[in-house]
Amino acid sequence: ESDEKASYQADVYVFAVHTCQKPDEYDMLDLSFWEFYVLPQEALVEAGSWNSISLSRLVNLDYEPVSYKELKAAISSAASSRL
Numbered sequence: 001e002s003d004e005k006a007s008y009q010a011d012v013y014v015f016a017v018h019t020c021q022k023p024d025e026y027d028m029l030d031l032s033f034w035e036f037y038v039l040p041q042e043a044l045v046e047a048g049s050w051n052s053i054s055l056s057r058l059v060n061l062d063y064e065p066v067s068y069k070e071l072k073a074a075i076s077s078a079a080s081s082r083l
Contacts, residue, residue: 013039014072014076017055017065038074040081 015037020026027033037058047053047061066074 008041008044009042012072012075013041013044014075015039015053015058031068034068036068036071036074037063037065038071038078039063041082042076049058 017035017037018033018035020027022031035057035078039058039061043061043063044053047057
Protein backbone atom coordinates (compact mmCIF):
# COMPACT_ATOMS: atom_id res chain seq x y z
CA GLU A 1 0.00 0.00 0.00
CA SER A 2 1.49 3.32 -1.04
CA ASP A 3 0.49 6.66 0.36
CA GLU A 4 0.40 9.05 -2.59
CA LYS A 5 1.08 12.67 -1.78
CA ALA A 6 0.86 15.64 -4.07
CA SER A 7 4.23 16.15 -5.67
CA TYR A 8 5.22 19.30 -7.49
CA GLN A 9 8.43 19.41 -9.49
CA ALA A 10 8.42 23.10 -10.50
CA ASP A 11 7.64 26.54 -9.12
CA VAL A 12 5.84 27.63 -12.30
CA TYR A 13 3.79 25.53 -14.72
CA VAL A 14 3.09 26.33 -18.38
CA PHE A 15 0.20 24.66 -20.17
CA ALA A 16 0.20 24.94 -23.96
CA VAL A 17 -2.92 24.73 -26.12
CA HIS A 18 -2.87 24.54 -29.91
CA THR A 19 -5.88 26.48 -31.15
CA CYS A 20 -6.03 25.70 -34.88
CA GLN A 21 -9.51 24.47 -35.82
CA LYS A 22 -8.88 23.79 -39.53
CA PRO A 23 -6.89 20.65 -40.34
CA ASP A 24 -5.56 22.09 -43.62
CA GLU A 25 -4.06 25.05 -41.70
CA TYR A 26 -2.54 22.95 -38.92
CA ASP A 27 1.12 23.77 -38.34
CA MET A 28 2.46 22.87 -34.93
CA LEU A 29 5.45 25.17 -35.47
CA ASP A 30 3.29 28.25 -36.16
CA LEU A 31 3.42 30.02 -32.82
CA SER A 32 0.37 32.14 -33.63
CA PHE A 33 -1.79 29.02 -33.12
CA TRP A 34 -0.54 28.45 -29.57
CA GLU A 35 -1.91 29.83 -26.31
CA PHE A 36 -0.09 29.41 -23.03
CA TYR A 37 -1.47 29.34 -19.50
CA VAL A 38 1.12 30.18 -16.85
CA LEU A 39 0.42 29.30 -13.23
CA PRO A 40 2.54 29.45 -10.11
CA GLN A 41 2.68 26.22 -8.14
CA GLU A 42 0.42 27.70 -5.44
CA ALA A 43 -2.42 28.09 -7.95
CA LEU A 44 -2.34 24.37 -8.66
CA VAL A 45 -2.16 23.57 -4.96
CA GLU A 46 -5.18 25.77 -4.27
CA ALA A 47 -7.06 24.21 -7.19
CA GLY A 48 -6.31 20.74 -5.85
CA SER A 49 -4.89 19.79 -9.25
CA TRP A 50 -1.58 18.14 -8.60
CA ASN A 51 -1.82 15.37 -11.19
CA SER A 52 -3.98 16.85 -13.97
CA ILE A 53 -5.98 19.91 -14.94
CA SER A 54 -8.34 20.60 -17.82
CA LEU A 55 -8.49 23.63 -20.05
CA SER A 56 -11.98 24.45 -18.76
CA ARG A 57 -10.63 24.36 -15.18
CA LEU A 58 -7.84 26.81 -16.11
CA VAL A 59 -10.43 29.13 -17.63
CA ASN A 60 -12.72 28.77 -14.59
CA LEU A 61 -9.78 29.75 -12.37
CA ASP A 62 -9.69 33.03 -14.35
CA TYR A 63 -6.31 32.42 -15.96
CA GLU A 64 -6.01 34.20 -19.27
CA PRO A 65 -3.94 32.72 -22.07
CA VAL A 66 -0.80 34.50 -23.21
CA SER A 67 0.88 34.43 -26.59
CA TYR A 68 4.38 33.14 -27.21
CA LYS A 69 5.66 36.73 -27.24
CA GLU A 70 4.19 37.27 -23.76
CA LEU A 71 5.35 33.93 -22.37
CA LYS A 72 8.71 35.00 -20.91
CA ALA A 73 7.16 37.92 -19.03
CA ALA A 74 4.30 35.73 -17.75
CA ILE A 75 6.73 33.12 -16.46
CA SER A 76 8.86 35.77 -14.77
CA SER A 77 5.77 37.29 -13.19
CA ALA A 78 4.53 33.93 -11.91
CA ALA A 79 7.98 33.12 -10.53
CA SER A 80 8.31 36.47 -8.77
CA SER A 81 4.88 36.03 -7.17
CA ARG A 82 6.41 33.14 -5.21
CA LEU A 83 8.94 35.37 -3.47
